[in-house]
Amino acid sequence: MHPRRGPRHGTAPCSLRTPLTRRQLRQRQAILSVLPVIVVLLAIRAYPIVTAAAKSLTNWNGLFTSDFVGLANYVRLLKGAVFWKLVRNNFVLLLNVPIQVFLGLVVAVLLHERVWGWRFFRSLYYIPQIISAVIIGYLFRTLFSMDGPVNIVAARLGLMPVPLEWLGDTATALGVIVFCLVWSSLGWMAIVFMGGLSAIPDSVFEAARIDGAGFWRRTFQVAVPMLARVLEYAVMLSIVWTFTGLFPFIFSLTRGGPGYETTTLDYMIYIKSFVSGVNLGEACAIAVLLLVIILALTVVEMKATNAVEDWSE
């Protein structure tokens, strides 16, 4: 018998020659298509995360000292008052998310309904998004300094006889940062919602208007339920950004001060790594804890969105 016409059953070589089904082929193509991205992601994301997690269990000084210390870094952090202050600051700054969502939604619906001058306002709202975060930080620092425009205007209007040191007090300093974050991200949020709104037929809003629904009802009883997934995406990204992306704002606005009153977790990682540099193992431990917090918040947020979607159905 010609070897190529051998039995078709029972041996491995024969099974290799079995033609792939269309589904198997598609699966292979899919795997091969995403494989390069997965490899790159593993290299630039997973590897540093695993390394940081491993280093968080050491007393790594950034050089050649890297002895295993178990959970000592975590224990020290969690026992110390400073870490909890950083967590508090991050959670206070999360206030920017609901404000951003609310204002972003209002702006998006207004622009979607093409109010007078909507093209101009669409560009105007997006401008802060294209300005460097460091410049925005310095801008707000100048605005809210003791001799800054905010105090001058407030004094002229008779609102504040004594100038306020906005950045010198915990509450007002955090408030200024929240304001700064909302101002700089409002355009992004509005654009995201506008993208979601564009998928909703105009007839839906038209019908609501004919039924007598005012602006607020159209926004919160028509738009919001239909934007559940967009909302989820926007909220989740904003939460992650609030925990990981505020460094340039904090650096230029308050440098985390006074004391640790406006220092965030990501800013502390910078301090421990690049300013002090004594115990990079501890910086890694903060990074790991930050990751855990973000993952937990993401899970909570996703569950909440699913619940909201269930209700709306």
Add this chain to the structure above:
Amino acid sequence: MRKLLNIIVLLALVLGLLLAVSGCAKKEPKKLTVWVPARDAYIGPDEQKKAQEEWYISQAFRRFEKANPGVTVELVAQSDAAASHQLFKAAAVAGNAPDVGVLWSGQYIFGIKDAIRPIDDLVPKADLEGLVGWETVREDFKPDGKILGYGAYAVTLCFMFYNKDLVQKAGLDFEANPPRTMADFDAALEKIKKTGVLPMVFDESFPWFNLQVAVYWWYQLSGPDRIIKDCLGEEKFSEDKGLLAMLDYYHALWKKGYVNRDAATSTDYWAKFLQGKAAMTAGISTTLTEALAALGDENVGVIAPPDMDPNSPYATGRVVGGTGGAVVVSKNSKNPELAVKLISFLCSKPESLELLKHQTFVPIRKDITPAEMGYAPGSVQEKVFTYKDNYIYFVDNILTPGVVDEYYKLVPLVLVGKMTPLDFAKAMDAKAAELKK
């Protein structure tokens, strides 16, 4: 015969090839990479506005290359001087640290000594004798500690600037009668305040005044050994009476309204002083030119801080200062001899004088006189020059890494009364204990 000829030709070819290879090896250029902070070191504030080829340091490297054929020096400007220590560490771990790094002296380099090549065996004797600042680069400040670099690029001195017009309007003459006691100083500040002028302006969001002036009082009362022991957890900050007394006075300055109310958060003290909005501020020698240009030569005065303890061995007209910079050779350098030769070249008298044309530095060389620098007798510059022989080394360079960062972060809170001196000292104790573990 033919075989012999072939062998001779082959040998000639091999010999020629070997000669060519050895010739290439001889001509192989040596390259030094040098990290320099983009500000407050070899690159002055005015130079940053110019093209890189016009910077002093670029031109100095070209002169070194000319004097050493076959050598090239690559300049890498580091934007963040503080972060460059960590970057230097990271590069050392990766095995690609630059040959030479311009860092900060004292604890900043002691903390990364594993990445630095000691250069005791390479420093010329003439440099050891002719330059100041070796104590700041010897490991752990010990007289026999390993030399981790050159205390370069200049002696930086901290003192108090004053606006002569504003001070004279208060009926004071700091030239003839500078305040030498704390009582005199308080009385002077009160007189200035009564004229409606802000007596002092400073920004403590990064505690410049504290580090440039107030620590002088701590040093005077406690001494350097006690400060180091506090940092190492061998003694307690909270039991250091010198520190507590300094912090009490530091807060009192703010409480009595002698300094700007927003000192803990402001960032424009220098502009305010130059605009004549305050009578005094703390400053360093490198900013003298700018002050003279803004306020006029006749209107700028300088004084040393008053003494908290006139009987202290560290009293009487001293100022905080020293060679705050350190030029080090990395362990990764393949040409440490050449690297030291470059540093020595930068510290030579001709190069020091050339550098002084670009920036207002107090030179690290002992053989440069005020006259050689063009300072007129009795001028402010000459007065600053005299402080060179009588400084106490930067206290923040004595504080250990980790402890110093806590100090930077928390001391502004003491100024504005949001933290008591004792609570601050306890927080410092906690940090020192944590690092001791």
